[in-house]
Amino acid sequence: MPSPLTLKEDFLTIKFNSFASRGKAVLYAGVDKISNLFNNWVAAIEYAKKHSMFPIQYTEGGLILDATDNERGKTYSGDDYKRVWDRASVKYCLNIEGLVKTFVCGATNRSTFRRKEIHAMIRAKYINDINGQPHEDYVLLRRATLNRLREENKLLPDDKKLSGKERHHMAINAATNDNTDKDETDEAIEEMLMANPHLQAVLSPLLAHRHPH
Secondary structure (H helix, E strand, C coil), X not given: CCCCCCHHHHHHHHHHCCCCCCCEEEEXXXXXXXXXXXXXXXXXXXXXXXXXXXXXXXXXXHHHHHHCHHHHHHHCCHHHHHHHHHHHHHHHHHCCEEEEEEEXXXXXXXXXXXXXXXXXXXXXXXXXXXXXXXXXXXXHHHHHHHHHHHHHHHCCCHHHCCCHHHHHHXXXXXXXXXXXXXXXXXXHHHHHHHHCHHHHHHHHHHXXXXXXX
């Protein structure tokens, strides 16, 4: 009888197995379980099959994790389950070479994409482009957005000022606001606007940002 899964076992699987996407990475996030409006998982998998691409579960390490994922979902707490895929996703993104295609319209700030994968992609050394745009463009846009938020923050009253972590989070999400698969506003930036209405002038223009193919 196989032994039950443990976090330690999963973390060793992630550490010692490859999550290489062979120059053809696919990321997805943002599923509306009620209306199915943003069923990005289905769209990403179909795209991957059609274009011979490698989402995380097609990699060596991803295949191992995916094979036991039903058991993991039944026995792990929600936080522990998230920790496993967060760690695997970061390794996957840091090791991306070449191009990346994302299906993330509707991804909220709670998603792995917004919390972990974006940050890893910005740090990755060998990504050439994301959704047809040069990787460097994303880095520069993030930097410009962060500088603008920093200047705007100086003008805000103390009780409205954003922390450095909040500004960083906004800038990096705004820079990777792709809207490539649906011409709708980005839900993550809308969340920022709702939570920070005083930043309307800074964040509203970012909703219209598009990355052409």
